[in-house]
Amino acid sequence: MSVKAKKHLGQHFLTDETIAEKIANTLSYKGYKHVLEIGPGMGVLTKYLLKKDITTHVIEIDTESVAYLKNNYLNLADRVIEQDFLKYDVSSIFKDQQFAIIGNFPYNISSQIVFKTLEMRRQVPEFAGMFQKEVAQRICAQEGNKVYGILSVLTQAFYTASYLFTVPPNVFNPPPKVDSGVLVLKRKENIQLPCNEKLFFQVVKQAFQQRRKTLRNSLKSYNLSHNLKANSIFDKRPEQLSVTAFLELTQLIDTDTPD
Numbered sequence: 001m002s003v004k005a006k007k008h009l010g011q012h013f014l015t016d017e018t019i020a021e022k023i024a025n026t027l028s029y030k031g032y033k034h035v036l037e038i039g040p041g042m043g044v045l046t047k048y049l050l051k052k053d054i055t056t057h058v059i060e061i062d063t064e065s066v067a068y069l070k071n072n073y074l075n076l077a078d079r080v081i082e083q084d085f086l087k088y089d090v091s092s093i094f095k096d097q098q099f100a101i102i103g104n105f106p107y108n109i110s111s112q113i114v115f116k117t118l119e120m121r122r123q124v125p126e127f128a129g130m131f132q133k134e135v136a137q138r139i140c141a142q143e144g145n146k147v148y149g150i151l152s153v154l155t156q157a158f159y160t161a162s163y164l165f166t167v168p169p170n171v172f173n174p175p176p177k178v179d180s181g182v183l184v185l186k187r188k189e190n191i192q193l194p195c196n197e198k199l200f201f202q203v204v205k206q207a208f209q210q211r212r213k214t215l216r217n218s219l220k221s222y223n224l225s226h227n228l229k230a231n232s233i234f235d236k237r238p239e240q241l242s243v244t245a246f247l248e249l250t251q252l253i254d255t256d257t258p259d
C-alpha cells in the first residue's frame with residue numbers, strides 16, 4: 001500500500017533515498033533532544049531521522065499518510081501528530097524545550113512555514129529542509145541580489161542561512177515543475193534585536209512592498225522628521241540594505257522626533 005499523491009496538499013514524494021539521507025544529515029543534532037518533521041508523507045526522510053540519537057516527532061495533515069506512517073513505523077506511532085502545522089500549537093508538544101525543524105516542505109505553504117518558525121525562534125536553534133529552489137534562494141539571498149526580500153531579511157536577522165544543494169524534479173513522484181533547493185538555518189548566538197522588534201518587521205515589510213521605490217517614498221507614512229529624511233540611507237531602495245542596515249534604520253525611525 002502506498003499513498004496516492006494529492007496536489008492540493010503539495011504532495012511530491014521524494015523517491016531518492018540518498019537525497020533523503022543527505023537532508024537528514026544537514027542538522028547537527030547537538031544542543032537539543034527533539035526534532036519535528038513537517039509533512040513526512042510516506043516517511044522517506046523520517047526513516048533517516050529515526051536512526052539519529054534524537055526523539056523524532058512528525059506532523060502531517062493527510063489522514064492517508066498518517067495511517068501509512070503508523071502502520072510502517074511502529075516505534076513512531078505515538079509521535080505522529082495528525083494536524084495542520086500552520087494551525088497547531090507546537091509548544092503543546094515541546095513545552096519550553098528546544099527542538100529542530102526539518103522537512104521536504106509542501107511548496108504551497110513554504111513561506112508561511114518559515115514565518116511560523118520565526119515566531120518560535122526562541123525554541124528553534126536549527127531548521128533544515130527542501131523548498132522550491134527559488135524560495136530557498138530567496139531565504140538565503142544577500143543584499144543586492146534580485147531575489148533578496150522580506151523572507152531574506154527577517155530570517156537572517158535571527159538565523160545564519162546557507163543554501164546547500166539543488167534537487168532536480170525527476171527524483172519526486174509526481175515530479176514538480178521546478179527545481180528544489182535544500183537549505184539550513186542556524187540560529188544566531190544573540191537573537192535579541194538592537195531595536196524594537198515589532199517595528200523592524202513592519203519597516204521591512206513596508207519597504208519591500210514597493211521595492212522599486214526609495215525608502216523615502218515607501219516609508220512616508222512614518223511621518224519622519226526633516227532631519228532624518230535628509231539621511232542618505234533614505235535615498236536607497238530596500239534591496240540595497242543589509243540586515244544590519246535595516247536594524248539601524250529601525251532604530252533611527254524609532255528614536256526620531258517628527259518636526
Ligand SMILES: C[S@@+](CC[C@H](N)C(=O)[O-])C[C@H]1O[C@@H](n2cnc3c(N)ncnc32)[C@H](O)[C@@H]1O
Nearest residue numbers: 012013014039040041060061062084085104106
Ligand atoms: C512535498 S511532500 C513531502 C513528503 C515526504 N516528506 C517526502 O519527502 O516524500 C509535503 C508533505 O507535507 C504534507 N502537508 C501539506 N500541508 C501540510 C500542513 N499544513 N501541515 C502538515 N503537513 C502538511 C503533505 O501531506 C505531504 O505529505
